[in-house]
Amino acid sequence: MHIVVCMKQVPDSAQIRVHPVTNTIMRQGVPTIINPYDLFAIEEALRLRQQFGGEVTILTMGPPSAEDSLRKALSFGADRAVLLTDRFFAGADTLATTYALATAIRKIGTEFGPPNVVFTGKQTIDGDTAQVGPGVAKRLGLMQLTYVSHIDKVDLEAGTIDVERRCEGGVQKLRSKMPCLISILEGVNEMRIGSLTDALAAARATIIKWSAQDAGVEDIAKCGLRGSPTIVKRVFAPKPRAEKAEFIELGDKPADAFVDELFKRRPKLEAELGQLTRGY
Amino acid sequence: MNDKAKAPAPAGRAAAKKELPEHLKAYKHVWVFIEQERGQAHPVSWELMGAGRILANKLGVNLAAVIVGARNEATQAVVRESFNYGADLAYLVADDILADYRNESYTKAMTDLVNAYQPEILLLGATILGRDLAGSVATTLLTGLTADCTELDVDAEGSLAATRPTFGGSLLCTIFTLNYRPQMATVRPRVMPMPERVEKPVGRVIEHPLGLVEDDIVTKVLSFLPDRDSTKSNLAFADVVVAGGLGLGSPENFQLVRQLAGAIGAEFGCSRPLVQKGWVSSDRQIGQTGKTIRPKLYIAAGISGAIQHRVGVEGADYIVAINTDKNAPIFDFAHVGIVADAVRLLPALTEAFSKRLSPHQRDRLAS
Numbered sequence: 001m002h003i004v005v006c007m008k009q010v011p012d013s014a015q016i017r018v019h020p021v022t023n024t025i026m027r028q029g030v031p032t033i034i035n036p037y038d039l040f041a042i043e044e045a046l047r048l049r050q051q052f053g054g055e056v057t058i059l060t061m062g063p064p065s066a067e068d069s070l071r072k073a074l075s076f077g078a079d080r081a082v083l084l085t086d087r088f089f090a091g092a093d094t095l096a097t098t099y100a101l102a103t104a105i106r107k108i109g110t111e112f113g114p115p116n117v118v119f120t121g122k123q124t125i126d127g128d129t130a131q132v133g134p135g136v137a138k139r140l141g142l143m144q145l146t147y148v149s150h151i152d153k154v155d156l157e158a159g160t161i162d163v164e165r166r167c168e169g170g171v172q173k174l175r176s177k178m179p180c181l182i183s184i185l186e187g188v189n190e191m192r193i194g195s196l197t198d199a200l201a202a203a204r205a206t207i208i209k210w211s212a213q214d215a216g217v218e219d220i221a222k223c224g225l226r227g228s229p230t231i232v233k234r235v236f237a238p239k240p241r242a243e244k245a246e247f248i249e250l251g252d253k254p255a256d257a258f259v260d261e262l263f264k265r266r267p268k269l270e271a272e273l274g275q276l277t278r279g280y
Numbered sequence: 281m282n283d284k285a286k287a288p289a290p291a292g293r294a295a296a297k298k299e300l301p302e303h304l305k306a307y308k309h310v311w312v313f314i315e316q317e318r319g320q321a322h323p324v325s326w327e328l329m330g331a332g333r334i335l336a337n338k339l340g341v342n343l344a345a346v347i348v349g350a351r352n353e354a355t356q357a358v359v360r361e362s363f364n365y366g367a368d369l370a371y372l373v374a375d376d377i378l379a380d381y382r383n384e385s386y387t388k389a390m391t392d393l394v395n396a397y398q399p400e401i402l403l404l405g406a407t408i409l410g411r412d413l414a415g416s417v418a419t420t421l422l423t424g425l426t427a428d429c430t431e432l433d434v435d436a437e438g439s440l441a442a443t444r445p446t447f448g449g450s451l452l453c454t455i456f457t458l459n460y461r462p463q464m465a466t467v468r469p470r471v472m473p474m475p476e477r478v479e480k481p482v483g484r485v486i487e488h489p490l491g492l493v494e495d496d497i498v499t500k501v502l503s504f505l506p507d508r509d510s511t512k513s514n515l516a517f518a519d520v521v522v523a524g525g526l527g528l529g530s531p532e533n534f535q536l537v538r539q540l541a542g543a544i545g546a547e548f549g550c551s552r553p554l555v556q557k558g559w560v561s562s563d564r565q566i567g568q569t570g571k572t573i574r575p576k577l578y579i580a581a582g583i584s585g586a587i588q589h590r591v592g593v594e595g596a597d598y599i600v601a602i603n604t605d606k607n608a609p610i611f612d613f614a615h616v617g618i619v620a621d622a623v624r625l626l627p628a629l630t631e632a633f634s635k636r637l638s639p640h641q642r643d644r645l646a647s
Contacts, residue, residue: 137416168407247606250620
């Protein structure tokens with residue numbers, strides 16, 4: 001099997017702070033990491049390779065520093081890492097991103113063999129849109145399987161794949177055909193610790209670097225800012241509420257005092273909570 | 281990056297102008313995709329009808345409901361219900377192939393409708409189904425899609441202004457799809473208020489053929505396994521919610537949240553970091569990427585209140601925040617603040633509420 005994993009290097013958004021005075025993002029010192037959701041995709045890819053043999057290629061579109069995350073992915077045991085990097089890709093929204101990624105995956109297919117499965121994580125922690133997986137699937141004509149919680153069966157001969165897909169109120173069992181794109185849910189597997197051999201190989205590996213031209217991009221106008229239908233016009237901090245929280249002093253018996261105060265201010269709540277608890 | 285620079289210029293496109301290509305000028309009206317599975321319309325669809333109505337009124341155009349489903353009575357009921365939630369007209373693609381959601385068939389239905397009837401705005405719920413569908417539709421149509429919007433408006437030129445959190449939730453940004461059509465946006469459940477339902481006669485329904493046979497569709501549904509109800513949380517529609525954050529200090533302390541919730545008949549939840557650390561399951565996550573809640577009472581214990589969390593709880597009627605840090609951002613939008621250690625206060629609150637709400641039961645349990 002040839003399995004491609006789309007991975008993104010992202011700022012650790014949990015650590016991003018907004019400067020209280022200037023309202024700007026304080027990026028300095030915020031570490032970059034592999035998008036946590038992508039780790040499950042990488043692990044699932046490695047499991048399939050373990051079962052069926054073949055290769056796992058990791059693809060990242062990003063700045064030159066994204067090489068760090070690709071090396072980490074190699075240290076988990078991936079066979080190959082491709083960094084799609086070009087100033088023409090800067091400022092891309094999801095439509096422009098999927099154009100570039102799809103082009104690169106086609107090129108990966110030509111050079112290293114067509115992929116059976118393309119994996120993505122559920123979403124990124126910086127963009128949070130979950131749109132890139134479906135977009136890549138559509139552009140490459142891959143069967144789209146999102147919110148996959150389990151791969152039940154792969155039949156290489158028949159070219160079919162059975163998955164469990166989370167949906168509202170339950171789980172769908174689906175049978176589809178490869179090549180397909182799977183966006184895998186978080187928590188469905190446990191990330192392995194790479195072997196020492198893999199770690200050494202990763203340190204020495206050559207990351208394949210492609211510019212837009214190298215990847216075979218036909219129309220540069222479809223990349224980056226130029227190729228993005230969505231435009232961010234305004235970035236701002238949320239309006240502070242006119243009244244901030246009223247701090248209440250609660251004295252010696254804070255819990256009793258609070259319950260009294262709450263029901264004094266919101267008398268209806270006492271009846272409602274009473275009703276809810278009697279329902280138990 | 282220069283930290284002292286002004287708010288980051290949005291990639292130099294703040295001055296971008298509306299220059300709609302001629303062939304897109306005919307695109308008019310606001311559409312809302314009415315999501316339904318197994319005969320049930322997802323409530324987010326009605327919330328979007330409310331938001332869509334406001335946009336349509338501002339633009340002076342029609343609000344249309346888009347229904348895709350099996351050719352049966354349940355689908356007809358959803359069509360009728362759309363008019364009760366303010367639709368001026370409805371578009372319908374009804375075919376038994378559409379009984380179960382599949383990306384291929386639903387994408388075709390939606391894109392065919394859009395190409396035939398040309399809406400200027402298309403809204404979908406940011407549900408599992410909606411997120412699977414919206415990206416495919418937007419890519420097929422090569423148009424702009426803004427996900428998980430917390431606010432929708434139109435500007436003076438009639439362009440959709442879609443606001444959503446950015447940079448992992450630290451700031452908000454307003455996004456436009458100026459020169460492509462339709463302008464697509466998804467909105468999570470419970471972000472928009474549920475509009476009033478008003479009985480209205482069924483209006484104009486425009487039916488459109490699917491144009492597919494089963495053999496055209498590659499993905500097959502083998503079976504559907506429903507969740508056991510006992511495991512489902514009802515956070516989205518809960519009237520009272522208690523949640524815990526990193527201020528609890530350890531996973532064992534989360535049970536203090538559960539206990540208080542139990543004492544007051546509340547649902548319990550948590551902030552994102554607790555899910556990321558594996559302390560609590562992801563269906564309990566409250567916030568931008570978790571659930572949006574609109575309870576009458578929300579008690580936040582040991583939660584700092586980053587915007588990522590804030591946008592998920594802003595609709596609550598009364599927010600009580602407990603945090604040891606009096607400068608925590610949560611106090612910027614909570615109604616009442618208590619500077620205290622949640623680990624000590626929560627069990628005391630459980631006791632105090634129990635005493636007040638069910639004194640006889642509590643005495644019985646204590647003896």
